[in-house]
Amino acid sequence: MASSLLQTIDFKLHERHAPELLQSGIASLDSALGGIPRGCVTDIFGPASSGRTTIQHSLMAQAARSEEFCALVDASDAFDPASAAAAGVALERLLWIRCSGNAEHALKAADLLLQAGGFGLVVMDLGDIRPETARRISLASWYRLRRAVENTPTALVVIELAPNARACAMLALECERTRIQWSGAPGCSQLLRGAAFSAERRKPLRPACAGFEARALR
Numbered sequence: 648m649a650s651s652l653l654q655t656i657d658f659k660l661h662e663r664h665a666p667e668l669l670q671s672g673i674a675s676l677d678s679a680l681g682g683i684p685r686g687c688v689t690d691i692f693g694p695a696s697s698g699r700t701t702i703q704h705s706l707m708a709q710a711a712r713s714e715e716f717c718a719l720v721d722a723s724d725a726f727d728p729a730s731a732a733a734a735g736v737a738l739e740r741l742l743w744i745r746c747s748g749n750a751e752h753a754l755k756a757a758d759l760l761l762q763a764g765g766f767g768l769v770v771m772d773l774g775d776i777r778p779e780t781a782r783r784i785s786l787a788s789w790y791r792l793r794r795a796v797e798n799t800p801t802a803l804v805v806i807e808l809a810p811n812a813r814a815c816a817m818l819a820l821e822c823e824r825t826r827i828q829w830s831g832a833p834g835c836s837q838l839l840r841g842a843a844f845s846a847e848r849r850k851p852l853r854p855a856c857a858g859f860e861a862r863a864l865r
């Protein structure tokens with residue numbers, strides 16, 4: 648009985664295709680990773696001044712160059728339009744949503760944007776949300792975002808202090824500042840000229856690391 652039943656069932660393995668990639672606009676990062684996966688959650692994490700915002704701005708600028716629209720869910724109202732525009736972000740192609748420090752509102756806004764569609768890139772910036780608050784975001788909320796972005800041409804990028812998206816992220820990058828660049832006489836009159844950073848892939852567990860720089864605005 649069991650053997651005859653098994654013979655009537657057509658078992659098929661569904662092949663999971665590699666996701667389309669959105670170029671970051673940072674040559675070293677694209678060379679090491681290929682880009683940021685569309686239809687997936689990407690976690691970019693690290694302390695303040697670790698290069699997270701540099702990657703964010705570069706991604707938004709790259710998407711705009713491809714004539715795509717971007718959305719930024721700004722949980723802590725930390726976005727600076729002037730510095731973003733100087734980094735090449737086309738503000739006329741950017742929807743900026745301010746959440747006044749409310750992480751739950753940020754999650755809801757990101758969910759609604761993904762359900763609506765029409766964006767090549769959605770960034771949810773939780774970088775200035777307190778770690779204990781970010782850790783209280785339920786795994787069910789992250790799974791909901793992962794399901795919402797699946798099978799869409801949108802790349803969902805989450806900026807955080809720690810990788811709270813966990814299993815729901817296809818790609819996780821840890822950012823770190825490696826060097827600060829000054830000009831002028833040491834110990835006297837120095838000006839900040841820029842900084843160097845590194846981004847190391849933490850998920851999937853295949854070694855990949857890229858260095859990049861950001862110049863100070865003049």
